[in-house]
Amino acid sequence: MLQQDNDILLEMAHDIQDTYGYIPEREITQLAEKFSEPRAKIYGALEFYSMLYTEPTGKYIVRICDSISCFLHDSDEVLEAVQDYLELESGETSDDKLFTLEVVECLGHCGEGPVMMVNDRMYTELTSGRAIEILSECQ
Amino acid sequence: MVQERKFLKGPRLRNPADYDFPGLQRALKMEPEEVIQEISESKLLGRGGAGFPTGTKWDMAFKEEGEFKYIICNADEGEPGTFKDRYLLDERTLKVLEGMLIGAYVIDADYGYIYIRGEYFKSIKILQEALEEAREAGILGENILGSDFSFDIKLVRGAGCYVCGDETSLLNSLEGMRGQSRTKPPYPISKGLCGCPTLVNNVESLACVAEILHQGASEFATMGTEDSKGTKLVCLSGDVNYPGVYEVEFGSSTLQEIITDLGGGPRKSHDIKFVIPGGLSTRILTRDKLDYKYSYEGLEEAGSSLGSGGVMVVGSEQDLTAILTRIARFYMDESCGTCFPCREGNQQIYKIISRVGKGKFTVNQLEIIEDLGNAMAEAARCGLGQSAQYPTGTILAEFKEELVEGAVY
Ligand SMILES: Cc1cc2nc3c(=O)[nH]c(=O)nc-3n(C[C@H](O)[C@H](O)[C@H](O)COP(=O)(O)O)c2cc1C
Ligand code: SF4
Ligand code: FES
Numbered sequence: 185m186l187q188q189d190n191d192i193l194l195e196m197a198h199d200i201q202d203t204y205g206y207i208p209e210r211e212i213t214q215l216a217e218k219f220s221e222p223r224a225k226i227y228g229a230l231e232f233y234s235m236l237y238t239e240p241t242g243k244y245i246v247r248i249c250d251s252i253s254c255f256l257h258d259s260d261e262v263l264e265a266v267q268d269y270l271e272l273e274s275g276e277t278s279d280d281k282l283f284t285l286e287v288v289e290c291l292g293h294c295g296e297g298p299v300m301m302v303n304d305r306m307y308t309e310l311t312s313g314r315a316i317e318i319l320s321e322c323q
Numbered sequence: 324m325v326q327e328r329k330f331l332k333g334p335r336l337r338n339p340a341d342y343d344f345p346g347l348q349r350a351l352k353m354e355p356e357e358v359i360q361e362i363s364e365s366k367l368l369g370r371g372g373a374g375f376p377t378g379t380k381w382d383m384a385f386k387e388e389g390e391f392k393y394i395i396c397n398a399d400e401g402e403p404g405t406f407k408d409r410y411l412l413d414e415r416t417l418k419v420l421e422g423m424l425i426g427a428y429v430i431d432a433d434y435g436y437i438y439i440r441g442e443y444f445k446s447i448k449i450l451q452e453a454l455e456e457a458r459e460a461g462i463l464g465e466n467i468l469g470s471d472f473s474f475d476i477k478l479v480r481g482a483g484c485y486v487c488g489d490e491t492s493l494l495n496s497l498e499g500m501r502g503q504s505r506t507k508p509p510y511p512i513s514k515g516l517c518g519c520p521t522l523v524n525n526v527e528s529l530a531c532v533a534e535i536l537h538q539g540a541s542e543f544a545t546m547g548t549e550d551s552k553g554t555k556l557v558c559l560s561g562d563v564n565y566p567g568v569y570e571v572e573f574g575s576s577t578l579q580e581i582i583t584d585l586g587g588g589p590r591k592s593h594d595i596k597f598v599i600p601g602g603l604s605t606r607i608l609t610r611d612k613l614d615y616k617y618s619y620e621g622l623e624e625a626g627s628s629l630g631s632g633g634v635m636v637v638g639s640e641q642d643l644t645a646i647l648t649r650i651a652r653f654y655m656d657e658s659c660g661t662c663f664p665c666r667e668g669n670q671q672i673y674k675i676i677s678r679v680g681k682g683k684f685t686v687n688q689l690e691i692i693e694d695l696g697n698a699m700a701e702a703a704r705c706g707l708g709q710s711a712q713y714p715t716g717t718i719l720a721e722f723k724e725e726l727v728e729g730a731v732y
Contacts, residue, residue, distance in 0.1 A: 192479050192497060194482060195479050198480050233481075233483055234482065235483035236483075247442075251403040251649060251653065252599070252635055252646060252649055253635050255649055256560075256635070256637060256641060289653050289656065290403035290603075292405070292408075292442065294403070294406055294560035294561075295559065295567050
């Protein structure tokens with residue numbers, strides 16, 4: 185039976201990630217012990233979620249929405265400019281581990297596209313120039 | 324001139340110290356059956372997309388027996404074109420909590436979860452604070468508002484999977500598994516979280532409940548049409564001048580009027596090419612089909628559905644294949660991979676469409692896409708696969724001349 189408070193895997197995984205930036209192996213082992221499940225099962229579950237990382241990511245995770253409403257406001261141009269600037273394709277992390285770039289689906293700010301998230305910050309009504317300016321300030 | 328009808332919208336409501344929860348106060352003085360009666364009389368339909376009558380659902384949940392009972396607020400809003408739950412979570416935070424508390428009281432739930440999409444960082448913070456303050460103010464915890472009703476809520480962050488918005492995937496996700504959908508029946512109402520009876524409602528549905536208990540079912544039912552009572556939060560986006568969340572009384576206006584009067588008409592002197600009226604997973608409506616009243620039955624008559632309330636307006640100069648590519652990519656990326664037709668079908672469709680690029684479709688390609696879409700509609704387990712063909716299929720059908728090689732129609 186589900187206890188009511190602190191044993192939701194997803195929440196625990198988020199908390200671990202908030203601390204380490206990703207979910208390290210040893211934490212997966214501990215989660216497996218806590219839930220009395222095989223490690224592979226925990227790992228398999230975590231792998232399902234695109235916002236959970238079992239490998240270190242860049243210091244800044246850059247998420248750009250290229251879903252329909254943002255595309256209608258030229259998100260493709262912003263995306264291209266960012267890809268050129270970071271020299272990354274979707275899913276890649278820069279060698280200096282500063283940036284991870286992800287092209288994502290709708291972020292729920294469709295009326296303010298194009299939109300980009302840098303870690304937990306949301307930037308709306310972007311132009312290519314503004315997007316690069318924001319990224320150039322990420323050190 | 325269409326105007327907003329503000330029933331759900333209102334001033335920011337985040338701090339329990341500034342709010343006396345009138346809907347909950349009233350509900351706590353009523354028998355659960357009476358509250359259900361009131362919700363049923365309001366004829367509220369679930370706002371999460373499927374439009375199931377909330378009163379009926381609550382009545383079923385009330386009658387279910389189980390060692391534990393749960394209530395879940397579905398705040399996983401991920402349907403492209405939809406951002407109204409975010410408005411409610413951020414601005415009308417306590418109304419959402421209030422709706423949930425009323426639901427918990429009525430079905431005698433032991434515990435509640437708000438499952439919120441992980442990307443809504445700001446809303447998550449707002450909710451965390453509101454829950455904390457609600458506990459301090461005695462709105463959550465033991466003996467709520469001095470009654471003998473006790474209840475608490477945990478906020479759970481999703482992690483980037485659209486399919487977890489489906490209530491059965493959401494349950495698996497909460498149970499610590501991959502967010503893959505379950506076969507129905509059994510429905511969550513009888514066998515939900517960990518096999519216990521579980522009531523899942525959308526954010527907007529719960530906010531409606533709070534207002535219905537406060538303002539009364541009769542007030543709610545004066546708004547709208549026979550089959551669509553109340554108001555709807557409409558999310559306008561795409562090629563309109565004034566995108567945003569607008570609250571519209573059902574039946575008071577047509578889609579065209581909403582786009583013109585509230586959205587300020589098409590952007591950049593575009594004409595409208597088509598509209599996706601209910602979030603991505605609905606059939607498109609071409610320009611000539613925008614004169615139906617905005618209501619569940621009106622949009623159905625027009626050939627589509629109201630869905631989540633996400634109205635995406637596409638201007639005449641937009642590139643159809645680029646749009647189709649993105650739609651196909653969405654379903655391919657978000658398929659949870661459990662059933663073969665959805666997993667493979669969406670990959671194939673994406674391959675075909677992305678290969679077309681700036682060229683034209685062959686009649687053969689069109690037929691393959693149609694076949695795959697039909698196979699998914701029939702054999703896919705959840706709404707994602709079943710509805711994947713709606714936008715794609717209708718765009719291809721409506722704009723054949725433009726899209727197909729040497730087409731003479
Ligand atoms: C793929 C898929 C995604 C869904 N996403 C959401 C969502 O983000 N929010 C939501 O409330 N309902 C969503 N639903 C509908 C839920 O399964 C469920 O019907 C709804 O939460 C019930 O609440 P309601 O009766 O208040 O509308 C989704 C369904 C499917 C098939
Ligand atoms: S239809 Fe698609 S998303 Fe739904 S259960 Fe099947 S594979 Fe998963
Ligand atoms: S389409 Fe980009 S945020 Fe919704």
